[in-house]
Amino acid sequence: MSHNKFTTMEKQVINPWKWQDARNYVQAVEVKHAASTLYVSGQCAISEEGISSNADMRTQIIHSIENLEKVILQSGYEVKDLIRLNIYTTDSTELVEHFDIIQRWLSKNQVQQTSTVLEVKSLFETLKVELEATLAR
Numbered sequence: 001m002s003h004n005k006f007t008t009m010e011k012q013v014i015n016p017w018k019w020q021d022a023r024n025y026v027q028a029v030e031v032k033h034a035a036s037t038l039y040v041s042g043q044c045a046i047s048e049e050g051i052s053s054n055a056d057m058r059t060q061i062i063h064s065i066e067n068l069e070k071v072i073l074q075s076g077y078e079v080k081d082l083i084r085l086n087i088y089t090t091d092s093t094e095l096v097e098h099f100d101i102i103q104r105w106l107s108k109n110q111v112q113q114t115s116t117v118l119e120v121k122s123l124f125e126t127l128k129v130e131l132e133a134t135l136a137r
Contacts, residue, residue, distance in 0.1 A: 010032040010033055025115040026114060028114060034136040036137060039133075040075075040132065043131050053127065064129050065105050082113050083136050085106075085113045088129070090127075092119040
């Protein structure tokens with residue numbers, strides 16, 4: 001089947017329950033007729049010079065979002081195109097304490113994404129959080 005470049009991408013959210021609404025994610029997103037997909041490597045609180053942050057969790061979350069947004073925008077996509085956000089952290093309890101930052105960013109950009117949060121033993125050097133994303137348009 002050939003892809004018609006004039007077909008509009010469709011996104012359908014699948015939520016069998018309501019509880020996830022308060023947590024700013026959805027259970028599934030079906031994407032039809034996407035013209036392109038962007039797979040973004042995990043973005044962390046790393047400076048322009050490649051130096052890993054040793055700041056607190058809240059600061060690292062903000063910096064990780066800034067870096068993720070920079071990659072998204074430089075690719076020609078928009079944050080609203082985000083369909084999957086995986087969050088890796090060295091401390092899920094501490095991440096939850098500052099999750100409002102991520103929720104505000106997602107709400108501001110009208111994102112309805114699937115998401116998985118994973119606590120890992122460690123991340124690169126002194127990093128505490130890493131954001132991995134998939135976008136479609």
